[in-house]
Amino acid sequence: MALEVPYRSIPDMFLQRVRATPNGQAFAVPNADDTAITWLTWSQVGERASAIAAGLAGLGVGLEDRVSILSGTRLEWVLVDLGINCAGAATTTVYPTTEPEDAAYIVVDSGSKILVAENPQQALKISGADTEVTHVILIDGLADANATPPQLTLAELEERGRAALAQQPDLVERIVETVGPDHIATLIYTSGTTGRPKGVQLLHRGWTWEGVAQAGLGLFESSDLQYLWLPLSHSFGKTLLCGILHVGVPTYVDGRVDKLVDMLSVVQPTLMCAAPRIFEKVYNKTVTTALGAGGAKAKIFGWAVGVGKEKVALEQAGKPVGGVLKAKFAVAEKLVFSKLQQRLGGRLRVLVSGSAPLSRDIAEFFAAANLPIMEGYGLTESSAANFVNRLGKLKIGSVGQPLGDLECRIDSDGEILLRGAPVMRGYHNLPKETAESFTEDGFFRTGDIGELDSEGFLKITDRKKDLVKTSGGKYIAPSAIEGMFKAVCPYTSQAVVVGQARNFVTMLVSLDEDAIAGWAAGGPLAGKSYEQIVTAPETQALIAGYIEELNGKLNRWETIKKFTILPRDLTIEHGEITPSMKIKRRSVETNFATQIDEMYAGSLVQM
Template sequence: MTVSRQFLDRVQASGDLEAYRFPVGDHWESITWKETGARVARLAAGLVALGLEPEQRVGIAANTRYEWILADLAVMCAGAATTTVYPSTNAEDVAYILADSECRVVFAEDAGQLEKLTSHRSELPHLDKVVLLDGEGDGDWVMTLAELEQLGKDRLEAEPGVVEDRVANTTGDSLATLIYTSGTTGRPKGVRLKHKSWTFEGAVIQAQGILDEDDLQYLWLPMAHSFGKVLLSSQLACGFATAVDGRVDKIIDNLAVVKPTFMGAAPRIFEKAHARISTMTESEGGAKLKIFTQAFKVGKEVKRLQHEGKSVPLPLKLQHAVFDKLVFSKVRERFGGRVRFFISGAAALNRDIAQWFEAAGVLILEGYGLTETSAGAFVNHPDDYRIGTVGKVFPGSEVKLGEGDEILVRGPNVMDGYHNLQEETEKTLDADGWLHTGDKGSLDDEGFLTITGRIKELFKTSGGKYIAPPAIEAKFKAICPYASQFMVFGNERNYCIALVTLDPDSIVDWAKENNLGGKSYSEIVSSDACRAMVATYVDELNNQLNRWETIKKFELLDHDLSVESGELTPSMKVKRNVVETNYSDVIDKLYT
């Protein structure tokens, strides 16, 4: 099976059903599978008309939007391979990715993305054409999406079977996607993923029976990330409709309008939602705060009894029903009121936050995988989940623990290798086909996997104790509703320290209540009151840690970390080594 065949089969099976909806101005427009199929066919034929050959690469440098998906599906149906480029990637790295992958065509979102290509055109000898999603063509190197579609329409009139021929000649072993992992160190590496890897992912989700044509997905994740791509594979397999809008600042507003039944997200979204709801309630205080606190106490107790297979006593059941109406229903309404579950991936989800949402009737199913496993390798099931784990390995694939409890995965979803990097491939993918993930884990008797740390992120104090920073960092973000980032250091030192950034949105409300309203972010975080507030949460954290893990000193940074500063990857992971280098003087002072 190939992605292109999977798509054409979906168009045939679900023709008149809704496939996508997307914002146009202040309203949403909808398009059916049949209409999507017609547009994709024209764009695919247009790519063929440009001279694109099977398995040659086509870049997409754009934010998550309906046209991104059209472009990707067109590339698949032309028998070519998509190379994903984050729109936030700097011009030098864009040039490296497009040159390394030998992209023949690039779909560029706008003038800003085009400028990155123009400024490095001499380094891109293979790039024949740029297709602009927003903007005008130049009659030569740059054409519009509409012009590509017209080119394809003309080609289809002359050769009606051109797209079907390309689809028929593509196999499961054909290259489908090159995703360049931004990583936390060094140059990005191109992960080669075959068609059969993506169709396997979709088939696994379909086989679980948790999604069907009646579902509605809200999709905002970066499509340049494997998590976003795997959700597209799942849609093709299951046939549900997808509302697409990559604007992160619009998520909460859009959820209320779209009312999806499920959504994939990174933990940061849940952390922010948890913090926002908690701080708003705390600021109201009084009876509302007491009801809120008691509601979650009852909700967690009900879930505990249910997980243990025990009956819920009638008085507790009645209390829960009251709190569900007064508190939990309002939490669910913030997400549109119809969500059956969220899928969390890309980073570790804190157990306390997951339990908090579960108590409110919002189930977050945590999964785990890498770009090298086509995103998904493990996931919890709505009827078979354990909070704190990432679920069981996908049916049809295997897992085992290697040296140092490293998680090893083997299956159809594992990459073909790193593009042009044979030595790197051999380090990661052994002769028996096992992918060495670099993550540590433990497996329980039923096969649920718990991630216990990243091998390269573990460090040892001068006292000989091993520390896993992500676990400590996740605990703090669950405790402190104002936290954005909490980075723990202490390699070969005699104690641990932390660099802290606060969420710019959340801290505004705190500032108003503490006589700092109207102050800038840097002024707020440099105040004695703010430092004292953070210190209180650090003390609370330390009470939950082993003595050797406790944070002895911390420093509040005068700005939050960002993708633009190079301190976060586009999937919002902290580049620990970059932060450590950038703030080496701050860290050193905490040890003097």
């Protein structure tokens, strides 16, 4: 059945929300010392976004013109994005971690007229580039009167907009009337695990569809309090904004990932979406703390996890949980799981994971702790949210069922194909790549391999281009093995399987600095640097034990024959992971070619 969307565009959806609940809580920010949060109502958000829209219109921004935002996640990002759409324009997103060369490429390729930068340092990323930018708007810091292109602060832009609205009170409403479902709302450049970023043209039709489709899941309620820390430069963040607008979910906005765990206890959210890395870090911390305590505490922890997993296994199989097990679980919750729940704020109702694969073992651990993670799936090219598990309908190991009326089909080679409103119009200025991305009957080729079960639950088995084929002709799905290892070894930060055209499989491992320092604290490696700890024989032996445990779960041809602990973690700055935490395998293999060559030294390599 077709999903009914009662909006023509994002600004139409936004203005309807402002009119419906003007005094309702919209977005919150931390106070100066991070001890409390301050709310803006929908009416206040409406006023500020309208002022930004009118200010942009005064700078000559019109229908489908591009305005780039180069900033971290914060309230102003949301206000500017809404202001851009209310001016009829399209937001081009640039991650604040993007190198100057790539940032300038995105601003130039998108044809952006305006750049909104978080601060003067971010604005410098386009200096010297031949762009179409006529003005730079600074969120923080002072505008440079002598800069080219001319600069003004966001406060000045809003002031100009308010003055324009005093003259023409219906200015924004008139502009919004001209914006339709088939206009571009957003140009998001895929951070891409290969090659130059491509601009994905996403329409108002798809984003308003996302807002309505998310409401039907039971994951978003207007009574919720959401913690939004995800990069808003990423499609996952944008799709959540659409859900927020349609449902009216009060949302705390704070992109400081280093403050996440501390602020959870202040904000006490009921809803949080995250990339798997966040759940892995919580898992590592919980497990290593329990192991570090030793004795009775470690035993009780192990018992509680066992009880929780037994309960989850029965629920997953659709079998009743007996009275004895229920009683045991109540004890486990009181002694162990309640502490973990409190560390995450104590009120979490819904956790959603997306943007990269979540390890099955880690999903089982959180479900055992009564913090079930609703894993979902989607791509930038299809507005981020396409499949997701629902509360009470969670199938661990799957990414859930489709949203709304999205069509999905599995191609003859196992590739997942999608068709529907949230799918992009195409890649900006790339007609050949656009044509290659669609089947003749209009399905988008995701590049992911998967399978649908009889109830419509989708299971992703790997990226089509990430499948590793050994020289023996066996296919291996690296992300599945990497996810298993992260669950087996609580000291892992990243794991990368290597084996393409090789005669055996190896793995590069980076360790979680906090977790491994905690392990080292009681022994001869106490106080040593990360580099000293990872090269020590004791650490090598520790990780070798976990590799052995992993190999016990794998097919013979998948087993890890050798491993190397890396001298540092993988980083965005070194081009090894994308800002949405996906591994860029080619970059990793290039940057650590010496370590890989050492593992294969003397072995037969076939091309």
